[in-house]
Amino acid sequence: MGSDSNHLADLSVVKSVSLTSALEKELERLILTGELEPGERINEIHLSNRFGTSRGPIREATRSLEAKGLVEVVRNRGVFVRRLSVEDAVEIYDVRAALFGQAGRLLAERMTDGLLGQLTRMVDEMDAVAERGSFDDYYPLNLSFHNLIVGSCGNRTLQAEYHRFVNKLHLFRARALVQGGGLAVSNREHRAMLEALASGDGDRAQMTHWRHVALAKRRLIAAVDGAASRID
Amino acid sequence: MGSDSNHLADLSVVKSVSLTSALEKELERLILTGELEPGERINEIHLSNRFGTSRGPIREATRSLEAKGLVEVVRNRGVFVRRLSVEDAVEIYDVRAALFGQAGRLLAERMTDGLLGQLTRMVDEMDAVAERGSFDDYYPLNLSFHNLIVGSCGNRTLQAEYHRFVNKLHLFRARALVQGGGLAVSNREHRAMLEALASGDGDRAQMTHWRHVALAKRRLIAAVDGAASRID
DNA sequence: CGATTCCTGATTGTCTACAATCGACGGATG
DNA sequence: CATCCGTCGATTGTAGACAATCAGGAATCG
Structure with missing residues (x-):
């Protein structure tokens, strides 16, 4: 120390x-x-x-x-x-989903070829890592991918707010539970987001981005329930 | 003092x-x-x-x-x-739209007859006030309507966050500009929200609630541009 | 022996004092 | 007359002191 x-x-x-x-x-x-x-x-x-x-x-x-x-x-x-309960974490996921969806919409409306290429390479790399089943390698890539999206949406207030919520989720000491659903599933959702961003369709981008976080929330809830069942 | x-x-x-x-x-x-x-x-x-x-x-x-x-x-x-620029205010509106949309979705999924009746009466009352063209009477009703929606969505984190952003918008000293578009237009959007809430369709509710704030943002931008033109 | 009460040390909440910083103003200089 | 520099008062940033509060442990009571 x-x-x-x-x-x-x-x-x-x-x-x-x-x-x-x-x-x-x-x-x-x-x-x-x-x-x-x-x-x-x-x-x-x-x-x-x-x-x-x-x-x-x-x-x-x-x-x-x-x-x-x-x-x-x-x-x-x-x-x-601060100690976060599961209920707290779920509430934070909802807020995060809303913000991430909005970031997706804003980005779709201002997307460039260069950025799209960069995001695509990241998703490709995550596919390769997911095949090896290496969560420790996947997680930082996943984080970078999300950060690039939010960081490129052009709304600093949204960006700062999103990161505050991501930070708060660090208080939820159950990172091992976040693996639920598998890496390949998570990256398929990334691909859907990518396609929406490429299409320039704000509605579609908002929905795919929102859904990605909402599904992560569901996976968390399922994992928590699964963990509780295993204890009983 | x-x-x-x-x-x-x-x-x-x-x-x-x-x-x-x-x-x-x-x-x-x-x-x-x-x-x-x-x-x-x-x-x-x-x-x-x-x-x-x-x-x-x-x-x-x-x-x-x-x-x-x-x-x-x-x-x-x-x-x-803190002093808010127009750009700041626009960014805040985007965040607020995302949060309000999420509140609409959550509420649609847990709506009760009693609450729906209450919200309907409020919209009816706003119709009556809008016919008289009385902004001073409309504004508090509008505020109550929004607060009831967010307050009933069942996510305290979202509620607190939403109010933080509404508070921040108080720093934007251009309340007179918010009247743009007329009261009747605003309340038509409230009706669309109501219908979505009544349908229990989360997607639809999120979209109508999001759109309501997004359109308010547009009206603000138009009003700011209009005010700038009048100065020139 | 278990429950209750009391005491004390540790910690928090607030206040006061001192040093550092900044901006405004006036005087000097070119 | 404009610019620069120095001074000074006001204010901010921080340290240290004092009072209030709380929790834990010991003593007392039933």
Whole structure:
């Protein structure tokens, strides 16, 4: 853990960034990587000792993280990394589906040959990886594919919002459950999205993109039910 | 303005609310009502004098408001109520359309006779008000109608998010421009939404709800262009 | 022995003070 | 007259101190 405080020290050397902002970024990183786990309490004094700052900026940072939905601030008790229930995760998937669908629509209406080629190569590569059944290789490609779509839709507000929700899903500690349905199924949905994007049809793109996330939600629910049955 | 500090005093009497939380609520109210105007600087010392608190809780509150997109914190310069450009507003409308569409879909899939009756009465009432051409009477009804839909969709995350974006649009000081297209046109779109909700068809409901906000966006753009032409 | 109460240490919430930064204004210079 | 530089007051960013609150452990009671 010692290297982490070095991380913050590097940031504060650049004096254009306030301590509060640097702390917020670092805390967010600790949360998203799982070093601070859901339900875990964020102790101001420990953190201030660890980072060599006073408690003020830490308090400011945690207020911001609360508004972003990554922590919960309980008066007189402390700040806790937010714990997501299955119900929470399902709700977040619905929001994410809506945003991703809208990103698909916006992108279909402004698609270029270059971008379409890039996206196509990514889907081809995911096909190859899926054949090998390698989730660890597939996941980052899948992430890049989604990020390129959202990042190219031309709406920064939508992009920022989408990523906030994707970040929040990091709190749902059930990544192994997300494999449900198989990689080939997931990439077939990517192909349908691609075709819709190529067609320039906004309605169709919105529907295929929305459906991809909605089906992922369903796979999650099925996996959770399956896991619960296995426990019983 | 003196009555506003009484507002905060009332809140702090109830000791279950921290000063920071009370200040955040009050600042948000001041921003959303327009008492603190877009671009205006929030002066910590003035506010701490006004509310009889130290600056610490004010700083914490403004960090949260920043994450909610209502203010911008500029290091060493201060906190400014966020100013929305037309482009910002258009981006927000797109996000709002996506969320509203999703709310429509979710509601269509869980509609009850009682709720449908309630929504129908509201649309009928809006018809009557629209005939009189009374925007001031129409607007709150319209707001209630939208809120009932989103509030009944069964997804709290979506609801909270939708309202965050509606709040942000308060920063766009061009409410007079939102009248474009006429009240009767707007309420015809409400009827299409109603029919879709009654049919229980999620696809159809999502599309009609999405379209309603998307058309409102178009009307806004047209009104902005019209206003610009009139200036030239 | 289990349940209840009390005490104390740890932590949080807020305040005050100090240092750093910025912008406005006035004076000097070309 | 325009531009540049220096000064100063206002404000922001942060640290440290003090008071309030809570949870856990120990003591007491039934």
